[in-house]
Amino acid sequence: MRTFSTPTAHRTTRRLALTGAVAAAALLLAACGGSGDSDGSMGGMEHGSKASATPSATASASASASAGAFNDADVMFAQMMIPHHEQALEMAELADGRAADPEIKKLVEAIEKAQDPEIRKMRSWLKAWGRPENAGHGGHGMPGMMSDADMKALAATKGKDFDRTFAELMIAHHEGAVAMAKTEQKDGADAAAKQVADDVVRTQDAEIAQLRKILDRL
Template sequence: MRSFTHRTARKFALVGAATATGLLLTACGTDDGKSGMDHGGTSATASASASASGSGGVAAAPGAFNDADVMFAQMMIPHHEQALEMAELAEGRAQDPEVKKLVTAIEQAQDPEIQKMRAWLKGWGKPESAGHGGGGGHGMAGMMSEQDMKDLAAVKGKAFDRKFAELMIAHHNGAVDMAKDERKNGENPTAKALADDIVRTQSDEVAALRKILDRL
């Protein structure tokens, strides 16, 4: 654990660097006369703001962005958060070694992805939530209802493994559909690269979960 003094010094150093970068970008951004005209996120100003450091020291996504990129991040954050909530329920309940392995993989992949997307939205000057889906996001593809989560928490052992697999397959399929939409309609290269990763990784995990169900 770094000392408070070290963390504070690093914080001031980052703030100073960000300020200097901002001044340089402001000086350079006046040439094309488009400063502040970033509706939809496709202007030079959008690119400049996206290059700033996001929360937690995670870099924001550089380059232009559009409404699809923003919606992708705003919707995928709560989607990932619920997957992590489901993974947390496996502690003390899951029995199958393969289920436990997938739980670890989900936790290791999706928490960092949440931090990335939060940094993008901050760099783009967009709110983390735009009210998509309503009701805490339960209207989004693959999202579990409160009752689904209660039912999952109420079982243990093989019954938990089976229900977890069934629910996570639906949850992952929803995330894959959202990521495919981003690949088709998004503009930001970094966001589209994450969408590619989600499609590939979560499709593989769905296949593994189906194999688990077949033998349970």
């Protein structure tokens, strides 16, 4: 007895074939992601297909950037903010045994708690994007970065002198970080990177105001 394919069976077969082709194409596009063109052209701004998102990737989007939509501004933000945060942590480490003001000590703890995890996030983004952590600038030209002389001067102080110098230098350092974060807010494409930029602007603006109040009473 011969069996005949029904129109419904043909449609099901075609749908399955099409679904497989779309999934394969999405995986290929995601694997070929790169930094976007700075002029915002279509050839550079889209990196991978939204159809390639999986439940696990969606769940981790808030913590780590994917190899999806990102651009040169996102890459530069991570590459520059990593050494910027690292220097803030170096400044915070100097407070151990030198800081006297309880509010300065508490602020140091807040800086360490916020910036160390952000450094790990940004490193994970660059790895996912296939971009180097060091873009060759070595921290030079970034707003708010302390010179070697600034760091040595801070390390040479103690007590109230340390508190005052730390507050002055950290205000300038935070202002530089806020400036870079605002550029990312305006020009970036990756949602996770823009979220960190939002956090930097919010938290460091508040810390700048707090540091200025500390200076007024020291």
